[in-house]
Amino acid sequence: MDDRDWLILKVLYNEKNITKAAKNLYISQPALTNRLQQIEKEFGVQIVHRGRRGVEFTPQGEYLAKCANQMLLKIQKIKENVVNMENRVTGTLRLGVSNYFTDYKLPGLLKLFKNEYPDIEFKVLTGSSSEIAHLIxxxxxxxxxxxxxxxxxxQKRLLFEESICIASKDKIDLRELPNLxxxxxxxxxxxxxxVxxxxxxxxxxPPLISIEVDKADTCKKMVxxxxxxxxxPSLILDDADDIYKIDLKSKNGKPILRKTWMFYHKESIQLKFVKAFVEFMEKLDFQKIP
Structure with missing residues (x-):
């Protein structure tokens, strides 16, 4: 078993579908099936059954799939520790980033960091904040x-806060909001x-919902x-000077704010490239991100 085999088990367990798993792994279905048969031969057990609803894991397969996550993390840590022994700051930094942050801050942020640490590469996973919290x-x-x-x-650090706004092309009366x-x-x-x-x-x-879209940026264009x-959130409106904005406030008159946090494990900063990134973020002025 090598790390590729463990990855096959992990992806197949998540997808429960040979076609989707092969696509995610960038291999053909026959190659995936063949590799799966080799893994079964190595352990002397059947790992999966194929049914109408896709792939079903046997009890032994379930156990091996759960081991796959642990093995992949262990292999990854070994590789990172070996790279960390070098004198220069190098490695692959794995970032989990909320979709919203990805669209509006991440490209400029990584450009600034790459200017200081050209030997560090990135692997970026995106999703909702709840999904990213699970990844960390x-x-x-x-x-x-x-x-x-x-x-x-x-370990965590507050990066910035932003207000939540009512945004409209024209000036509006808050008393009329339910009818707009x-x-x-x-x-x-x-x-x-x-909200x-x-x-x-x-x-x-209740509000009069006239249009529903999937992304905040599409929503802004509609406005x-x-x-x-x-x-x-106010960040998405920073480049829209011709939009009328009203900050949401609680009953006691305080603005309703959304905070953006950086989370990391204390043990991770033993890796030079992670420590470099955390220290870079602690000094970063978000107003200067292009």
Whole structure:
């Protein structure tokens, strides 16, 4: 068994489908099937059954799939420790980044970091903040950027805060908000809860959702075209000077803020390239990110 075999088990267990697993692994289906048969031969057990609903793992297969995560992490740590013995700062930094942060901050941030540390490479995993929080908990990434109050008991740093805004092409009266068309988008559960709580603190009727889209950026474009108002984080509106904005405030008049955090494990900064990145982030002025 090599690390590629463990990866095959991990991906196949997640997908439960030979076609999808082969596609994710960039190998052909026959090659994947052949490799799976070799693994079964090596252990002397059947690992999977093929059924109408896809691949079903046997009890032995379930056990090996769970071992796959541990083995891949162990192999990864060994490689990182070997690289860490070099005098220069080099390695592959694994980052877990929320979709929103990826779109608006990450490219400029990585460019600035790469200018200082040209020998460090990146592997970036993106998703919702809840998905990224899971990745850092399971040690699948070295550093995570998440938005919202997610539980984390290891090392963390507050990067910045932003207000939540009502955004509209034209000036609007808050008293009329329930009767105006709203453009909604798929967002993180914590932000959705904060917005919903604010709404029901102020209005007795539900919002008039006229358009639903999948991304905040699409939502902003709809607002720019005068198709309705939206409730969006202020960062996404920084480049939209011609949008009318009102910050959401709680009953006691305090602005409703969303925080962006950097999470990492204390043990990870024993790796030179992780320590370099954390120290870089602690000195970074986010206003200067292009």
């Amino acid at each position: 908990h399971s040690h699948e990434v070295h550093v995570a950027f998440v938005k919202g109050a997610y539980s984390w008991n290891d 068309p709203r453009i909604d988008y798929r967002t993180d559960p914590l932000l959705k809860t904060a 919903d709580n604010w709404w029901f603190e102020n209005y007795s009727q 720019l075209n005068g198709l309705g108002y939206a409730i969006l």
